[in-house]
Amino acid sequence: MDRRSFVIGSAASAAALITRPSIAQDVYPSRPVTFVNPFPPGGAVDVVARPLAAVLEPIIKQPVVIETKAGAAGQVGAQFAASAKPDGYTLLMHIVSISGFAEVDKLFGRPVKFTRDDFIPIARFIADPMVLVVNDQQPHKTLKEFVDDAKKRPNGMIFSSSGLYGALHLPTALFMKAAGIQMKHLPTAGGGPALTAILGNNSQVLVSSIAASSAQMKAGKLRALACFGAQRAPAVPNVPTMKELGYNVEFYLWVGMFAPKGTPVPIITTLRDASRKAAADDKFKQAMKNLGQDVAYLDQAEFKAFWDADAKRVEDAVRLIGKLEG
Amino acid sequence: METVFDSLVLGFSVALRPDILWFAFLGCLVGTLVGMLPGIGPLAGISILLPLTFGLDATKAIVMLAGIYYGSQYGGSTTSILLRIPGEAASVMTCIDGNAMAKKGRAGAALCIAAVGSFIAGTFGVLMLTLIAPPLAIFALRFGPPEYTALLTLGLIFLAYMSTTSLVRTLLMAALGLLLGTIGIDVMTGHFRFSFNIPELGDGIGIVPVAVGLFGLGELLATPSHQVVGDVKSPRLRELLPTREEWRQSAMPIARGSVLGFLIGIIPGSAHIIASFLSYAVERRVSKHPEEFGKGAVAGVAGPESANNSASTGAFVPMLALGIPTGPVTAVLIAALLIHGIPPGPTLVNDHPDVFWGFVASMYVGNLMLLALNLPLVGVFVNLLRVPYAYLYPLIIMFCLIGVYEVNHSIVDVWIMLIMGVIGYGLKKFGFDPAPLVLGLVIAPILEMSLRQSLIMSDGHWLIFLQRPIALTLLVICVGLLVLSATSFVLHRRDWRAKLAAAETSES
Amino acid sequence: MIIRTDHVAGGAFLALGVLVFAISGDLPFGTLSAPGAGMMPKLMTGLMMAFALLIIAAGAESKPFKSLDWSDRGHAALLVLITGTAVALYQTLGFLITMSLLVFTLLVVVERRHVLRAAAYGVALTVFAYWLFGIALKAPLEHGLLWF
Numbered sequence: 012m013d014r015r016s017f018v019i020g021s022a023a024s025a026a027a028l029i030t031r032p033s034i035a036q037d038v039y040p041s042r043p044v045t046f047v048n049p050f051p052p053g054g055a056v057d058v059v060a061r062p063l064a065a066v067l068e069p070i071i072k073q074p075v076v077i078e079t080k081a082g083a084a085g086q087v088g089a090q091f092a093a094s095a096k097p098d099g100y101t102l103l104m105h106i107v108s109i110s111g112f113a114e115v116d117k118l119f120g121r122p123v124k125f126t127r128d129d130f131i132p133i134a135r136f137i138a139d140p141m142v143l144v145v146n147d148q149q150p151h152k153t154l155k156e157f158v159d160d161a162k163k164r165p166n167g168m169i170f171s172s173s174g175l176y177g178a179l180h181l182p183t184a185l186f187m188k189a190a191g192i193q194m195k196h197l198p199t200a201g202g203g204p205a206l207t208a209i210l211g212n213n214s215q216v217l218v219s220s221i222a223a224s225s226a227q228m229k230a231g232k233l234r235a236l237a238c239f240g241a242q243r244a245p246a247v248p249n250v251p252t253m254k255e256l257g258y259n260v261e262f263y264l265w266v267g268m269f270a271p272k273g274t275p276v277p278i279i280t281t282l283r284d285a286s287r288k289a290a291a292d293d294k295f296k297q298a299m300k301n302l303g304q305d306v307a308y309l310d311q312a313e314f315k316a317f318w319d320a321d322a323k324r325v326e327d328a329v330r331l332i333g334k335l336e337g
Numbered sequence: 338m339e340t341v342f343d344s345l346v347l348g349f350s351v352a353l354r355p356d357i358l359w360f361a362f363l364g365c366l367v368g369t370l371v372g373m374l375p376g377i378g379p380l381a382g383i384s385i386l387l388p389l390t391f392g393l394d395a396t397k398a399i400v401m402l403a404g405i406y407y408g409s410q411y412g413g414s415t416t417s418i419l420l421r422i423p424g425e426a427a428s429v430m431t432c433i434d435g436n437a438m439a440k441k442g443r444a445g446a447a448l449c450i451a452a453v454g455s456f457i458a459g460t461f462g463v464l465m466l467t468l469i470a471p472p473l474a475i476f477a478l479r480f481g482p483p484e485y486t487a488l489l490t491l492g493l494i495f496l497a498y499m500s501t502t503s504l505v506r507t508l509l510m511a512a513l514g515l516l517l518g519t520i521g522i523d524v525m526t527g528h529f530r531f532s533f534n535i536p537e538l539g540d541g542i543g544i545v546p547v548a549v550g551l552f553g554l555g556e557l558l559a560t561p562s563h564q565v566v567g568d569v570k571s572p573r574l575r576e577l578l579p580t581r582e583e584w585r586q587s588a589m590p591i592a593r594g595s596v597l598g599f600l601i602g603i604i605p606g607s608a609h610i611i612a613s614f615l616s617y618a619v620e621r622r623v624s625k626h627p628e629e630f631g632k633g634a635v636a637g638v639a640g641p642e643s644a645n646n647s648a649s650t651g652a653f654v655p656m657l658a659l660g661i662p663t664g665p666v667t668a669v670l671i672a673a674l675l676i677h678g679i680p681p682g683p684t685l686v687n688d689h690p691d692v693f694w695g696f697v698a699s700m701y702v703g704n705l706m707l708l709a710l711n712l713p714l715v716g717v718f719v720n721l722l723r724v725p726y727a728y729l730y731p732l733i734i735m736f737c738l739i740g741v742y743e744v745n746h747s748i749v750d751v752w753i754m755l756i757m758g759v760i761g762y763g764l765k766k767f768g769f770d771p772a773p774l775v776l777g778l779v780i781a782p783i784l785e786m787s788l789r790q791s792l793i794m795s796d797g798h799w800l801i802f803l804q805r806p807i808a809l810t811l812l813v814i815c816v817g818l819l820v821l822s823a824t825s826f827v828l829h830r831r832d833w834r835a836k837l838a839a840a841e842t843s844e845s
Numbered sequence: 846m847i848i849r850t851d852h853v854a855g856g857a858f859l860a861l862g863v864l865v866f867a868i869s870g871d872l873p874f875g876t877l878s879a880p881g882a883g884m885m886p887k888l889m890t891g892l893m894m895a896f897a898l899l900i901i902a903a904g905a906e907s908k909p910f911k912s913l914d915w916s917d918r919g920h921a922a923l924l925v926l927i928t929g930t931a932v933a934l935y936q937t938l939g940f941l942i943t944m945s946l947l948v949f950t951l952l953v954v955v956e957r958r959h960v961l962r963a964a965a966y967g968v969a970l971t972v973f974a975y976w977l978f979g980i981a982l983k984a985p986l987e988h989g990l991l992w993f
Contacts, residue, residue, distance in 0.1 A: 051665050052384035058672045065388040078746055079381070083522055083539030087747075090536050115527065124536060169794060175527045197482075197790055198524050200606070200782075203662035207605045210661060213481035213794065222675070226660045226682030294391070301678040335526045374977070377984055385984065505903070509858065509896035516865065516889040523882035528872060530886060531865075554928075561920035562956060727958065731951040732970060734928055735944050738935070739974060743984055751932050755925065762921055766913055767854040785885045797878025 039099055039278050043074040046268075047095075047103045049088020051081045054202070055178075055220070056104045059136055059266045062298035063104075066289045071281075084174055086112050086124070093125040097271040099278035103130065106266050108178045110322035114329040115176050130269040131279060132318055134286035135309040137299060138265035139220045140240030141182045142250060144233040146209050149216075154236040154256050157216075161192040171197045171205040171214035175335070179205055181328035182239055182262035183218045188331055189258040209233065220264040221246050222303040239263070246303055262324065265307070267314060283311055341467060344694045351695030352702050357400055360393070361699045364401035365706045368408020369714075372415075375422045375549065375740025379409040383669045387676075395677035396692050400699045402673050403653070406666050407459055407700065410609070410646040411707045414451035415714075418444055418638070419721050420733050422553040422740065426544050427609040427645035429775055430617045432552045434630060434637030441633050444719045445577030450587050450635060451642040452711040458595040458643035459704040462650025465599055466657070467697055474658035477603045482790035483801050485606070487811035489784040492611060492776070494818050495618035500770040501631040507773045510764075514777020515784075517542055525789050537749035544610065544779055546741045550754040551771035553737050555761020562727045577716055579635075587639035590620050598644030602651020605663045606783070612648040613641035614776050631770075650700070657693065659683055850913060851904030858897035865890045923955050940979070940986040944971040 046064060048056045057077070064075035080088035085108055092103035113126045143154070151157040161168055172180040175198050187194060197214045199205045202223055209217040210232060217224070217233075221244055227233040228247070235250045239262040243252055253260045268286060270279060289295055290308035299306050309317055351357060371382035382405045390398035413425035418435035431451065438447040465473070480488075493511065500507040520531045521541030532538035579587070594616040601612040620640040621630045630637050652663040660682035662668035674681045679689055686693045721729070741754045764771055795801035802808050865886065875881025931947040938946075945967040952963035979986045 052380050052669045054668070057384060057669075058676060061384065061388050062391065062676065065391055077384075079384075080746055081540070082745065082747075083536055086539060087536045119527065119529075121529070122534065174524050195793055197793055199790070200524065200786065201668075203668050204606055207478070207655075207661045208481070210659065211478040211481055213790075226680040226684070229680070230660075230683035232683060297678075298391070298676050302672075302675050303680070377978065381984060505896050505899045509893060509900065512889050512893040512896060513858070516886060516893060519886045519889065526873075526882045528882040530872060530882060531868065558921035558924055559917055561917045564917075727952070727956040728966060731948040731967075734924070734951065735948060735970065735974065738928070738931065738944070738947075739978060739986075742935070742987070743978065746987075748932065748936055751935070755929055755932060758928075759921075759925060766915075767850050768907075769854070781885070781889075785880075789880055792878060792880065797876075799877075 039281055040071050040073045042100065043076050044071065044099070045076045045078050045101050047088045047092045047101060048077050048079045049081060049085040049092075049103070049105060050079075051201075052079055054081075055106050055264060056266055058302055059299070060104045062295050063136065063289055066292040066295045067285060070285045070288050084108065084177055090124050092269065093129040093271055095271050097273035097275075099270065099274055099282065101271065102133070102282070103269040103271075104266060105269060106178060107262075107264055107321060107325065108176075108181075109269075110318070110325040111176055111181065111329045114326045118329065118334045127318070127322060129272050131272060131274055132314045133268040133270055133279060133282050133311060134290070135265055135267040135314040135317065136286075136290055136306060137304050138263040138307040138317075139222055139304045140238050140244050140252075141179075141218050141262045141264060142221055142224065142235045142239065142244075142247065143183075143186065143216065143218050143237045144209070144224055144228065144235050145216055146212055147232055147234065148212050149234075151236065152234075154251070157236055158190045158192060161190070161194060165193040166195050168216055169195045169197050169214040170216040170218070171199055171208040172217075173202045173205050174198050174200070176329055176332060178264055179218055180332070181325055182260065183216075184332045185260045185262065185324070185328050186218065186239075186253065186258065189253075189260050218262075220304075222264075225303045245305065263321070265317075265321070267318070279311070286310075344690065345467065345698060347690060348694030348696075348698030349701075351396060351691050352400070352698035357397060357695065357699060358702065360397045360401040361404050361703045362706055364404020365408040365703050365710060368405040369412040369707065369710055371405065372409030372412025373424050375416055375424050375736055376545070376743035377740075378425050378744070379406045379666050380669060381743065382409065383666065383673070387669070387673055390673065391676070395674065395679045395689075396695050398677055399670065399674060399679075399692065399696050400703075402670055403696065403700070404703050406670070407646065407649050407703065408707055410459075410649045411452060411455045411711050413645070414455075414638070414642050415448065415718055416736070418447045418451065419718060420553065420729075420736070421556050422733060422737055423545070423548050426548070427613050427648070428642075429544075429548045429552070429610060430613045430641040430772070431638055432548075433617075433772060434632075434634045437631065437633035438635070438638065439722065442576065443579075443583075443633065444722055445715055446579040446583050446635075447638050448715040448718065449577070449579050449712065450583065450639050452708060452715065454587065454591040454594065454639045454643040455646040455711075456704055456708040457591050458598060458647035459650055459707070460701065461595040462599050462602070462647040462653075463697065463700045463704065466650060466654055466700075470654050470658045473603055474655045477605060477655050477663075478659065478661075479807060480604045480606075481805070482787040482794060483805050483808040484811065485604075485783060485787035486791055487802060487808040487815070488604070489611075489780050489787070491811050491815050491818075492615060492780060493784075494815050495615055495622070496773055496776060497822065498622040498627075499614070499618040499776070500773055501628070502768060502770045506769055510769055510771065510773040511777040514774035514779075515781040516777075517547070517774070518778045518781020519785065521782075524786060535749060537745075537747050541782060542753055542778065543744060543750055544775065545744050546750045546754040547757050547778055548775050549737050549741055550757025551761035551764070551775065553733060554754065554758030555765060555771070557730050557733060558758055558762040559765050560726075560730075562730070577719065583635050586635040590616075590636040590640035591643045593619060593623075594640040594643030595647045598647035599651040601644075602648030602663070603654040605655050605661060609645045609648040609652075609664075610779055612644040614779070616640040616644035653700075656681060657685060657696075660685065848910045849904050849907045850910050851900050851907035853910050855897040855901035855904060858900075859894055862890045862894035862897065920955065924951070927951055927954065936987055939988050941971055941975055943987075944974065 046060050050056050060077050067075050080091050095101035113123045116123045170183050208214045224233055238244050238250045238252050290306050296306050371377045383402050413428035414431045416422045416424035417428040417431040418439050421432050421436040423429045435447045496511050522539045597616050598612040620636040621627050652667050655661050655663050656667040671681050741750050791801055872883030873881035874883045927950050931943050935943045948967035949963050952958040978984045
């Protein structure tokens with residue numbers, strides 16, 4: 012093969028390259044489906060997406076590939092998925108914080124990179140209510156004692172979080188507003204470091220998902236004072252909800268599946284059906300149970316309604332925190 | 338002692354079961370592979386294999402997944418030594434002297450020393466884990482933001498010993514690295530810094546693209562193939578093993594690296610790469626021939642390679658004893674245990690002694706397997722150097738591209754690598770050493786965050802650094818080192834300029 | 846005065862420092878007890894410029910700029926050009942095509958190797974890497990327009 016025939020060869024393959032997609036218009040899915048995980052491996056999305064992928068593969072009869080695109084607290088992956096081709100082969104798994112990015116961008120006067128309208132919700136898989144925990148060096152046994160103490164010494168206690176405007180910061184801000192207390196914020200690089208900070212008494216309070224702190228609660232290192240769910244959580248039945256205690260705050264760490272705007276309806280329907288079957292699979296249920304949470308599956312319509320209400324909470328919390336000076 | 342012994346007997350009765358042995362072997366094999374391949378680190382390796390373990394019981398799963406982790410620290414040195422691409426972030430320092438050794442025809446020796454050093458360090462780490470994990474974990478928890486700040490300050494002071502170039506040049510490179518490390522979202526206030534509306538820059542510049550660009554690609558740009566014709570040294574079998582002299586030179590660095598790496602590894606949030614940087618600096622400081630560093634010093638391979646391995650074992654201490662992650666990899670392992678219905682936490686050792694001790698015991702076995710796996714591979718991999726350079730460097734470029742892209746699937750990272758390659762080429766021309774730059778880049782986000790976290794905790798009072806015993810101790814060591822170098826500076830003042838000039842000419 | 850290497854290098858770092866200061870105006874410096882987002886970058890830029898000045902000041906002992914050996918610049922420029930093209934095309938053409946072409950072009954254009962041999966080496970290497978990363982390790986590689 013000389014140079015000339017190589018050129019011809021590559022021209023031919025370029026032609027094939029342009030025509031191929033039109034030939035491949037067969038039944039969806041005809042090739043592997045990619046889930047974008049916008050957080051580092053082992054994070055809230057990863058632990059749900061991997062078991063989900065394992066049960067989804069036999070249902071859609073195609074491999075499910077999980078592509079990690081971590082960065083900027085989940086913003087990079089979400090933006091990548093928002094601008095992906097809406098063909099159903101690139102889907103996004105994201106958590107509660109997806110609703111806040113546009114609001115934060117507005118706060119800083121930055122161009123908004125994507126909004127909630129750039130995504131079609133497909134299904135919600137889990138929704139873990141947050142719990143407010145203190146470490147074992149704090150005297151408080153009830154939330155009332157805690158709030159009274161916090162009122163006596165404004166900014167006397169420190170709460171840690173996974174980062175500014177993150178999923179652990181937002182509920183704390185909402186609670187502080189509702190209870191009328193002030194605490195200092197210690198942002199860290201993620202959920203793990205936030206937990207480490209409270210265990211080492213570098214912070215005293217943390218609002219965490221039940222799953223992330225259940226082992227420490229069982230060992231007595233952390234004490235749950237209140238739960239952010241609408242009802243008490245089965246994993247911690249003795250912990251009262253914020254609503255029972257008179258604070259109107261609700262917050263969940265949920266994980267849902269999204270498709271980019273413009274994805275054809277038949278493809279969405281296929282994905283909804285597959286998600287419903289996967290969420291009902293015993294293997295998936297068991298894996299979630301082991302993580303300390305139950306499958307809280309919602310189909311598109313209910314998920315959409317839930318997401319709208321939830322986004323309102325998140326946006327309120329972001330505005331409440333506001334832009335920090337300094 | 339008695340109880341530890343009984344527990345270990347229980348552990349080995351689990352770890353030596355043929356099926357557990359098989360999964361430990363699989364983990365070590367995959368670990369060696371992902372460690373060797375640039376880009377796919379233990380993090381990606383473990384999460385890719387996680388779904389495959391769903392059908393297994395918890396012990397098999399954790400033994401295999403942990404094998405990937407510590408196994409990757411063995412493999413990481415291979416591409417560093419042979420191709421000057423860090424196979425894994427913690428192997429950056431090995432690029433310098435490891436690759437210099439390879440150019441002198443001592444690739445086999447460097448690989449052997451790396452493998453044996455890793456084995457000794459890994460075994461040392463497991464031994465410490467067996468004996469004193471709970472008290473160590475409590476100690477690790479006391480490392481809050483002020484302690485980090487003090488530790489990283491110490492790291493920066495050690496910088497001065499790290500490079501063969503003059504002090505001013507080293508500090509300039511470190512300042513540039515620290516500056517590059519501030520790119521991205523400021524986690525304290527949410528400001529985007531120097532990110533030009535590229536969301537990929539929001540998390541800052543990755544270590545891998547910078548290190549691969551500066552070390553790997555930069556070197557290739559400055560090496561046209563006509564300069565290396567006939568320069569390829571095909572190693573003979575006899576030359577694969579280190580000489581008695583090389584063993585002697587690596588003994589102490591391995592010992593120091595093991596201890597240092599383990600101590601850094603148990604601190605939550607620290608990176609193994611800091612362990613290998615510090616080890617390199619310490620070795621250069623205590624060496625009688627610091628001028629050999631950068632030109633193929635055996636200690637420059639033995640120390641860092643041991644340190645990153647014992648750091649990876651040290652990272653298991655807080656994870657097993659307290660159930661808290663020390664870094665992203667242990668976070669994945671914790672998630673894996675959770676998915677298998679074993680909640681890692683302070684009660685793990687009592688609730689599931691078979692899992693806990695079986696896992697610990699399997700690490701003794703795993704380290705042996707890795708040694709047995711890696712030493713014969715040395716003979717295979719050095720053959721890579723037989724490939725003529727004209728064919729070898731396209732391969733290296735391709736692996737740089739894949740490696741950098743695979744970390745985050747980000748094309749921006751690949752562009753950063755290319756730019757860093759050009760910068761590395763320029764720095765080489767003007768006699769600057771890129772290693773302090775990489776260290777600055779690693780340290781910058783942690784240093785800035787822990788400093789500002791400390792000030793939040795203390796309401797802006799700097800005294801907090803003197804009120805906490807660990808932080809105070811570390812700062813006293815810093816001051817001691819500064820005084821030490823200041824005295825030696827005054828004593829040698831007369832020949833200082835001569836020395837500087839000599840250093841400047843010798844490096845160019 | 847002879848322009849020496851350290852003068853050029855120090856000057857380049859000074860220029861970089863000025864540039865960084867110019868684009869970081871909106872970052873608040875904060876106070877010592879509450880450092881702002883701009884403190885670390887500005888401190889580091891200041892330090893970098895100070896060291897650059899020191900290097901210029903001691904620059905008389907360095908080699909003359911003209912004596913630098915740039916004989917490898919052609920090689921370096923070609924490599925950057927070819928690799929840069931490959932990076933630009935990577936997400937469109939996908940892994941297999943881009944990487945084969947990259948290795949092929951490097952061998953043919955830079956190393957003047959035989960076309961056939963270069964093509965065979967490029968394809969074989971790429972397929973091997975594809976097998977190793979994409980299939981054996983299940984790491985997602987870029988697919989491009991074609992589904993491979």
